Amino acid sequence: MNTRLILCACLAASLSGCIHGGPRAYTRGTYEDPNTIEMLSDRFNENDLQLIAKKMAESLANSPRFAQPSPERLPIVLVGKLKNSTSEHIDMRSLGDKIQTALAQTGRFALVDQQSRTDIAEEYEYQQSGYVNPNEAKAPGQQVSVDFLMTGDLASIIQEVGNDKLVYYKMTAKLSNVRSGLIEWTDEKQIRKKFEKRTVGW
Template identity: 40%
Template structure:
């Protein structure tokens, strides 16, 4: 009987320790609404990116430089500086800017990232392996009219149990011929959080 009580105590203690250990996320489901707000933590989220990019794209395509252009402007995207204290994939933000602008039909893009691949393909096609009728060579690419770059800033303030996280996404559209900024705008986002006591 004494042995049984000891064994039971060990089992109960083991279960108690297991329940106190780290929990794993073992079951998930797809969110039907990808635009649903995500404020699960105080970090930059996909909701922040969607809100900021949407505002920037709407502002740019409604500006006279784009809206009143006689032909579709050709644009190239460069770097977005990350001036926050977080590790944020700024390439992902600029990819969304490029895709949403392309979907608007008011802007066309040249791909900076593909330049090396294009140069290698020119060399391959110029080696005699492709027909003269289909061969592509240097000198035919379209030059960009504008360049898009920008910066992501943040300010974090924490007092007592309250915390605010502020983001500002600034983008510039610069005329490559003149060097003049043809359009610039920013989108501000501020999120507020309250710290809860452990166990609540």
């Protein structure tokens, strides 16, 4: 008797699940403004990337060293290694690309891309392989020399007190003179976010 009751209860629960809905999926979406700030979680997000890139580009472009570059020759900058010292998985290459784009949009710098250098080196090898017209083939030795190398470090501090959680990020960037090794510029961007823990349920 107990077994029959259990089977009936399981069957009823199964039918109820079918009636009220099965597995859910995202089937409808809308475009959103990528500049709109929304904090859906306490993790590092695309808004943080944008804030850091904008801060670094504006700070560097307006610094006394680069505020009035020579129109005849723009300083050549390479955005190099950006270190992730947080406990999160953060796409530092994407951050570097955003900083590079923001610098290019200021119109005050000429940029060299680190990944493109590797791709160009491979292209040199192909053009020297005999498949390309020797009179048109490009060879190493003609690329420009980088004047400045940008490096950086992203760190974080997380504090949880009761139902409150504070997340603090600090991005420090430095621009080194490739010839002398001197740091020509440095700045930092701080981001502080507060979250409140709430009960989630039906």
